[in-house]
Amino acid sequence: MCDTMRSRLIAWIDGELENDESAAVADHVAQCWECAREVRNIRALSRDIAEFCVSSVGSKPRRYWIPAAIAAAAAIVLATGLVWTRVQQQTNVVTTKQPTRQSAAPLLVARNAATPDVPPVKPAPARRRTPPRPAATVTEVGKPGVTVVIPLDEVLPVGAAPPGALLVGNLTFDAGGQPSRIQLQ
Amino acid sequence: MASQSQPIVIAPTDDGETDRLFREWRKPLERFLVCSGITSDGAPDIVQEVFLRLHQHVQAGGERDNLRAWVFRVAHNLAVNGQKRKGHSPLNGVEEMPCADGDPERIFFKKDRFRRLHAAMKELSPVERECIVLRSEGLRYREIAAVLEIGTSTVADHLERALRKLEEKCNV
Numbered sequence: 379m380c381d382t383m384r385s386r387l388i389a390w391i392d393g394e395l396e397n398d399e400s401a402a403v404a405d406h407v408a409q410c411w412e413c414a415r416e417v418r419n420i421r422a423l424s425r426d427i428a429e430f431c432v433s434s435v436g437s438k439p440r441r442y443w444i445p446a447a448i449a450a451a452a453a454i455v456l457a458t459g460l461v462w463t464r465v466q467q468q469t470n471v472v473t474t475k476q477p478t479r480q481s482a483a484p485l486l487v488a489r490n491a492a493t494p495d496v497p498p499v500k501p502a503p504a505r506r507r508t509p510p511r512p513a514a515t516v517t518e519v520g521k522p523g524v525t526v527v528i529p530l531d532e533v534l535p536v537g538a539a540p541p542g543a544l545l546v547g548n549l550t551f552d553a554g555g556q557p558s559r560i561q562l563q
Numbered sequence: 564m565a566s567q568s569q570p571i572v573i574a575p576t577d578d579g580e581t582d583r584l585f586r587e588w589r590k591p592l593e594r595f596l597v598c599s600g601i602t603s604d605g606a607p608d609i610v611q612e613v614f615l616r617l618h619q620h621v622q623a624g625g626e627r628d629n630l631r632a633w634v635f636r637v638a639h640n641l642a643v644n645g646q647k648r649k650g651h652s653p654l655n656g657v658e659e660m661p662c663a664d665g666d667p668e669r670i671f672f673k674k675d676r677f678r679r680l681h682a683a684m685k686e687l688s689p690v691e692r693e694c695i696v697l698r699s700e701g702l703r704y705r706e707i708a709a710v711l712e713i714g715t716s717t718v719a720d721h722l723e724r725a726l727r728k729l730e731e732k733c734n735v
Contacts, residue, residue, distance in 0.1 A: 385723040394704050394719070423730055428699045430680050431594045435603060540622060 380406070383413055391420055454547070454562075457526045461549050524549050581618045584630065589614075591700040592638050598696040599642050599689065609641045632709040635697065639710055676733055683732030691725035694718055 383406065389395050390403040407413050528545040545562070552558035589610055596606040616637055621627070684692060690711060697707045704722075708715045 384727070385719060388723055388726060389704075389719055392698065392704070419730060419734070420726060423726065423733065424699065426676065426680055426733070427684075427695060427729070430677065430684065431598055431696055431699050433677075434597045435590065435593045435606070 380410060380413060383410075384416065387413060387417055388420060391417060391424075457528055457545070457547055457549065460528075461524060461526050580621060581614060584617065584634070585614050588631070588634055592634065595635060595693070595696050595700060596638055596642055598684070599639070599693055600646060601642050605645070609638060609645070612641055613637045629706065629709065631702065632706040635702065635706070635710040636712070639693065679733045680729065683729045686732070687725050687728060691721050691728075694721040695725045695729070698722060 383403070386395065386399070386403055387407070390400055390407075393400075395403060407417055526545075526547045526549050530543040530545050547562045550559045550561075592610045592613060593603075593606045596609055597603050601609060613634055617630070617634060620633070626633070684695075687695065690713070693711060694707055697710060702710070704715050704718045707718045711718070713721075
């Protein structure tokens with residue numbers, strides 16, 4: 379191999395030379411069997427190195443970084459749980475104060491006519507209720523189900539959600555009054 | 564309640580870019596770290612830290628022109644800092660010896676060459692080995708230079724020297 383050519387051969391193989399220089403090296407390799415052999419050797423070695431690097435890690439399926447997926451899954455679970463808790467609490471209050479429901483004052487949770495009513499429940503005994511944690515907000519809407527608003531930055535670890543990000547979904551209920559589906563907006 | 568009047572928005576983190584980059588670069592980063600002397604058990608933790616920082620970088624509106632070099636540079640710095648705390652560890656053993664299909668003679672030569680390559684990689688200096696691994700992962704010389712914070716011509720010199728050493732050891 380030509381002494382001055384080796385470093386240029388590597389750069390040529392790697393596509394790091396300018397057009398003129400690359401053409402000159404290509405011409406030389408076409409005429410010099412030693413340099414042509416060296417090019418083949420470097421390419422073969424490069425393939426072996428790539429194989430070596432791949433085998434150094436193995437194929438163990440270990441991976442992290444899924445904040446988006448975690449956020450979505452956690453928020454759905456959280457929303458379902460929180461909303462169901464609120465619905466049950468409101469049901470107890472309504473049953474106690476307004477047995478007919480039709481004349482009820484605006485409620486925190488309101489359902490439209492298409493949504494089956496909550497089965498009658500025994501009036502709950504007066505009990506002390508702790509104020510709900512402001513992690514999720516259930517708002518009244520004029521469509522089936524209820525709208526759930528969750529400030530993600532309050533319920534997820536720091537950095538997993540940007541400040542002020544909200545997760546909003548529409549929660550619907552089945553005939554038994556159970557939350558059946560949450561649709562993210 | 565305050566949230567009732569707020570617009571309904573789920574703020575995207577960074578348009579899923581970090582997720583995409585994670586899928587694309589997780590393995591190359593792990594390979595780079597392991598070939599730099601990090602254990603295969605420790606590499607995923609560093610990669611996770613890299614992507615948390617990448618997420619913050621993107622969220623903060625940081626430079627996006629050469630994210631590949633940025634990611635590898637952060638991994639390199641984390642690995643170097645970790646090794647300073649724990650002491651430098653040599654190149655680890657390979658986890659899975661590649662096995663060529665075909666006749667036993669071919670398999671024997673393949674494994675023998677691979678063993679020699681492994682031994683030769685161990686004898687490279689850390690910066691030579693990093694240059695070789697980064698080149699193998701497809702980084703351009705200017706990207707390798709940015710990762711290792713050295714000049715582009717120095718990268719070419721390291722590669723030339725490292726490949727010569729490897730070739731001498733492997734073609735005995």
